[in-house]
Amino acid sequence: MLNFTTEERKVALFLLGLAFCGLILNNLIKVNARVEKLVYPQVELAKLNLNKISLSEISKVKGVSLKLGERIIEYRSLHKEFRFLEELKEVKGIGRLRYERLKEVFFI
Amino acid sequence: MNSLLVWLTGFYCLGIILASLKLINFWLAILVGIFIYFVVSKLQTKSFIFLSAVLFLTVLLGFFNLKNAYRLPKNHINNFVIYKDNQLYSLNGYVDSQPELKNNSLSFIFRLQSAQADKLRFKSCGKVLVKINFNQALSYGTNLTLIGKLSRPYGYNRASYSYKEYLKRLDIYLVMSIKDVRQVIIQPGFGGSKLIAGSFWLRSKMEEAIYRALPELPASLLAAMVLGQKRNVPWLINDLMIKSGTVHILVVSGFNVSIVAFIINLLFKILRIPRKQRLILAIICLLIYCAVTGASNPVVRATVMGVVFLSAYFFKRDFDIYNSLALSALFILIIAPRQFFDIGFQLSFISVWAIIYLYPKLKAFFHLEDYKNKIWKFIGEGFLVSLSAWLGTLWIIAFNFRIIAPITIIANILIVPLATVITLSGFTLVVFGLIHPYLASLFSAPVALFINLLLSINTAIIKLPFAYIRY
Numbered sequence A: 001m002l003n004f005t006t007e008e009r010k011v012a013l014f015l016l017g018l019a020f021c022g023l024i025l026n027n028l029i030k031v032n033a034r035v036e037k038l039v040y041p042q043v044e045l046a047k048l049n050l051n052k053i054s055l056s057e058i059s060k061v062k063g064v065s066l067k068l069g070e071r072i073i074e075y076r077s078l079h080k081e082f083r084f085l086e087e088l089k090e091v092k093g094i095g096r097l098r099y100e101r102l103k104e105v106f107f108i
Numbered sequence B: 001m002n003s004l005l006v007w008l009t010g011f012y013c014l015g016i017i018l019a020s021l022k023l024i025n026f027w028l029a030i031l032v033g034i035f036i037y038f039v040v041s042k043l044q045t046k047s048f049i050f051l052s053a054v055l056f057l058t059v060l061l062g063f064f065n066l067k068n069a070y071r072l073p074k075n076h077i078n079n080f081v082i083y084k085d086n087q088l089y090s091l092n093g094y095v096d097s098q099p100e101l102k103n104n105s106l107s108f109i110f111r112l113q114s115a116q117a118d119k120l121r122f123k124s125c126g127k128v129l130v131k132i133n134f135n136q137a138l139s140y141g142t143n144l145t146l147i148g149k150l151s152r153p154y155g156y157n158r159a160s161y162s163y164k165e166y167l168k169r170l171d172i173y174l175v176m177s178i179k180d181v182r183q184v185i186i187q188p189g190f191g192g193s194k195l196i197a198g199s200f201w202l203r204s205k206m207e208e209a210i211y212r213a214l215p216e217l218p219a220s221l222l223a224a225m226v227l228g229q230k231r232n233v234p235w236l237i238n239d240l241m242i243k244s245g246t247v248h249i250l251v252v253s254g255f256n257v258s259i260v261a262f263i264i265n266l267l268f269k270i271l272r273i274p275r276k277q278r279l280i281l282a283i284i285c286l287l288i289y290c291a292v293t294g295a296s297n298p299v300v301r302a303t304v305m306g307v308v309f310l311s312a313y314f315f316k317r318d319f320d321i322y323n324s325l326a327l328s329a330l331f332i333l334i335i336a337p338r339q340f341f342d343i344g345f346q347l348s349f350i351s352v353w354a355i356i357y358l359y360p361k362l363k364a365f366f367h368l369e370d371y372k373n374k375i376w377k378f379i380g381e382g383f384l385v386s387l388s389a390w391l392g393t394l395w396i397i398a399f400n401f402r403i404i405a406p407i408t409i410i411a412n413i414l415i416v417p418l419a420t421v422i423t424l425s426g427f428t429l430v431v432f433g434l435i436h437p438y439l440a441s442l443f444s445a446p447v448a449l450f451i452n453l454l455l456s457i458n459t460a461i462i463k464l465p466f467a468y469i470r471y
Helices: A006-031 A033-039 A066-078 A085-090 A096-102 B004-021 B026-042 B047-070 B163-169 B194-213 B216-227 B235-244 B254-270 B275-292 B297-314 B321-335 B337-341 B343-365 B374-401 B407-435 B437-462
Strands: B088-095 B100-102 B105-117 B120-123 B127-132 B142-151 B172-178 B184-190
Touching (some): A006 B254, A006 B407, A006 B437, A033 B437, A066 A085, A085 A096, B004 B047, B004 B321, B026 B047, B047 B337, B127 B142, B163 B172, B163 B337, B194 B275, B194 B407, B194 B437, B216 B437, B235 B437, B254 B407, B321 B337, B321 B343, B343 B374
Antiparallel strands (some): B088 B142, B100 B105, B105 B120, B105 B127, B142 B172, B142 B184
16 A cells, blocks of 8 residues: 655645646635636736827837827727727728737737 | 768858858869869878868868759749739649647748649749638648639848748748639648648647637747647747847747657656667657647757767767767758758757857856855756856847857856746646646646746836946
């Protein structure tokens, strides 16, 4: 019984520890919504906020030239803010394909 | 001459460089090659002459292999298509890659078997990159008839990178854009290799297990780290990781291959399988993992090195890391000599070379062995490994990506150990997820937490002053 080698013991401990953490975290997520934010990466880490981004930042985005960036910022100033991501299509120079790419980069 | 393979690889690469510079006439090289071959067959007893001739012939091998790679067969589709061709082509062949769906567009590599232009039907070969503007259920090996116009990819330049050149290295010279369902006709039968189809099937099952257990963002990162599937990684994260010099964790590398080897070896050990059978099975599993992850350059490098290491253990021979690294480079360059000019290939080999060459020297220089505190020693070792890799790859990254990121050294000390934990937990999640989704859910929350921590650290590091310089 339990005639494990050192390596096998380490693996068993790793698996048990991981499963143990998983169960505790799953439980805490169900109890407290804040824990969910702590555990799962939020959209801010992976996308840029279209309503807060500056011109210098937007022009560094792949597929957005300085001119297009200016038009996006101009549209945002004119309408106070973007309410839906689809509004990007109304900016001159953003067609279906470019919109499909940009919606991967921005969030509102 | 302990590192014979290193010398052979070096001279073979020299041949590739000479061929790319177009300084030597092809026929003259053939004549010189034949002359040396006959001279060496007469004087093979003299060691020095024999060795010099072998090295010279290796240069010629590299030279001819690259020349051959550039020369297309007579019936290659590229030879029939002229620039700005308005001709409608009907192409018969099969899907030669796993179709990728992104932004409602499907793209895949199509391997051609025959073509038709006007009423002229002819046997043809070559690969075409197909972009379909709608979603269609296709998989690797599906026989198809495609009707459309063929065009050449644009050769726009960004730094020293050209999309056209990139596709050329994949043997793709033409692109077909399809906008109508009627342009795609599915034919009966299966065109590809059953082995590759099996690998893709396994990969899709593994991906399913990941995406079932985790939300999209952490799942995309885990799929990249464990299976090398980077297509869903958000642009911003990729960009931030390039800036911090940690983007290497998003590809399958030697590190993943060593983890797979370790897990397999351990599993077979627990199952009490004898040593020799265990090693053979481990080699087979490594080859399967290589196929599953798409056999990219870093994986092939690591797999060849892993197989050499396990074989040395099997035959009870000494393992020389330089020779195994050289062998893996030679293996890739014999099959695809154009990979020599691929940035990924250069980074993969130079970073490993820098670590195995510079790290022991830096360790001795800083007297790291004298450190008694284990934590400081661990941090010191991590720092020196990162420093070695950074010093080795600095000039390639600076030249190609126009970025110098001193923060790389610190970022790697923090992020690489975390990536190790994520990869180990990720493999655990995938293995258990293949058995039952509930088992994967046991591990999903810790994996997501580690990924969240990694992204937060990376985002914070980038904000430090002089973290990176772009020019």
